Amino acid sequence: MKIVLTGGTGYIGSVVLQQLVAAGHAVTAPVRSEEAAAKVRKAGAEAVVGDLTDTAWTAPLFAAADGVVHTAAPGDGTSEQFDRAVVAAAVEALAGTGKPYVHTSGIWVYGDNPDITEDSPFAPPALTAWRRGVEQAVLDADLVASIVAPGVVYGHGAGIPAGVFGAARDEQGRVRLVGDGAQHWTTIHVEDVAALYVTVVERGERLGYVIGASGVNPTVRELGEAAAGGAGVAPESVEASRDRLGAGFADALLLDQQTTAAKARSLGWTPTRPTLVEELRAH
Template sequence: MKVFVTGATGFIGSSIVDELLRRSHVVVGFARSETSADNLRAKGAQIHRGSIDDPASVLAALASVDGAIHTAFNHDFSTYMQNCADDGALLDAMAETLGGTGKPLIATSSTAVVPPGQIATEDQAASPAIPRGASERFLRFSETGVRTGVIRLPPSVHGKGDTAFVPAAIAAARRTGVSTYVGDGANRWPAVHRNDAARLFCDALERGEPDQRFNAVQDEGVAFRAIAEAIGRGLEAPVRSIPVDEAENQFGWLGRFVMADVLASSRLTRERLGWKPVENDLLADLELSSYFDPSVKALST
C-alpha cells in the first residue's frame, strides 16, 4: 500500500514510518520543514509538504494514496481545548475526502476519553465531555465508505526519544530535587512502548474493520508511586508524597495529569488483531539511562 502519514517525524509517527517500510509499504511522509523532509528521504519515504495548520495541504495528499495514518497533533497544552477541536475538524475533512473509496483512515486518540473510575475498553465510546474525544467523531464516516479506525494511546508512550509525560515528571524532579507523587500514589497510568504502538497502527491499517477503536495498552495500570520511585532511582533523588494542593507547584502543567487514575484494557484489541506487545514495559524502560539524560527536553507549555 501507499500510505500517507502525518506526524511522520514525531515520536510515534517515526516508528510507524519505520514499521510501514519494514512491511514493504510505500510511505508518503507529511513534512512541515525541509529538515523533516530530509529525515524522511533518508529512510526511503516520499515527501508531501504542508502543515496541519493548513488543512488543504493535508487533504491534497489523499487522492494519490491507498490509506492514511494521522498522528500529528498540536501539543501546546495552553491551547489544548482548541487543539482537540481542530484535530476533530481535520479528521472529519479527511474522512469526507476519502468518502466512497473504502480506503483506511487510522487516527490517534487517548485511552482517557473514557471517564475515570472504570477500566477503559475498546467498545466504550468517547465521552462528549472530554475534549480529546473530538478525534473519534470521524469514525461515523464508516457509513460513507471509509474504513475508519482509532488507536487510543495511554498517558505514557515510552521508549528512547520520549519527551512527553514521564520526561516532564523527570524534569520536575530534577528542578525541585525531589521525585513526588500525590497522596498515596496509588492512581494508575496505562502505558505502551512506542514500537508496539507503531505495530498496532500498521495492523489496524492492514486488517482493521471499519468503525473500530483499538487500545494500545501493554501495562493496564502502573501506580504513579512506582513511576516516582523509578524516577528517584534514576536521578538519585529522594521520593516523597505531596498533598493535592502542591501538585501544580511541583509539576506545572503536568499537575492535572499526575493524579489521574485511568486504567485501560487491550483485551479486545489483542483478540481482534492478534496484537501482542513485545518491548520493555514502562518500569523496565525507566531503568535506562537515556530517560535521565539532562539534554532531553520534555514537553512544556
C-alpha cells in the first residue's frame, strides 16, 4: 500500500514508520523541516516538507495515497486545532473513496473505569476533553475510519513512565508516586502499539475505536517500586501531585483504568514485548 503517515519522527510514529516499511509498504511522511526529512528518508520512507494544518497542501497528499495513518501531535494548546485541520484534509481527500483513515486518540478519554471497552462511556479529564469533538467528526464523516486509543505508552527508555518515574525522587532518594499509587494504568509497549496501527490500516475496514493496550494493568505503586529498586517509594497527596506535575497532567495520571483490549486481539494482533514493570526493573 501507499501510505501517508503523519508524525513519522515522533515517539510512536517513528516506530510505525519502521514497521510499515518492514511490511513492504511505500510510506510518505509529511514533516516540518529538512532535518526531520533526513530522518524519515534514513528510515526508508519518502519525506515531504510542509504544514499539515494547511488543508490545501495536505488534502492532495492524502488523496494520492491508499491509506492515511495520523499519529502526529503537537502536544500543546494547539492540539485540537491541529487535529481538526488534519481531519478536514482527510475528509476532503478520502470521503467516499473506501480508503482507510487511522486516527489517534488515547485511553484517557474513557476516564476512571476498571473494565474499559470501546463501548464504554467517555469521561475524559480536562487535559484530553478536546478529543471528543474531533473524534466524533471522524466517525460522522463518510470515511473508512478507525481510531486507535493507546494506553500509557512506554519502551526504549522513553514515554510517560520514563518521565514520571525517572527523575521523581524525594530527599531520601525514593521514587515519588502520583497520589498514593493505588490507581491502575493501562500500558502498551511502543513496538506493540505500532504493530496495531499496521494491523488496522492493512485491514482497511471501518473499525471505529480500537484500544491499544497489553492487557497488563499495573498499579502506579507497582510501577514506582519497579523503578525504585531498593530505594523505596514515596506516596503523596493528590494536591501534592497536582502541584508537582500540573493539575491537568496529574489528573490524567490519577485515573484508575484497566482493560483487556479484546477487540484489538480479535483483529489478529498480539502484544509480545516486555511489560512496563519488567522494563522499569531493567532500567
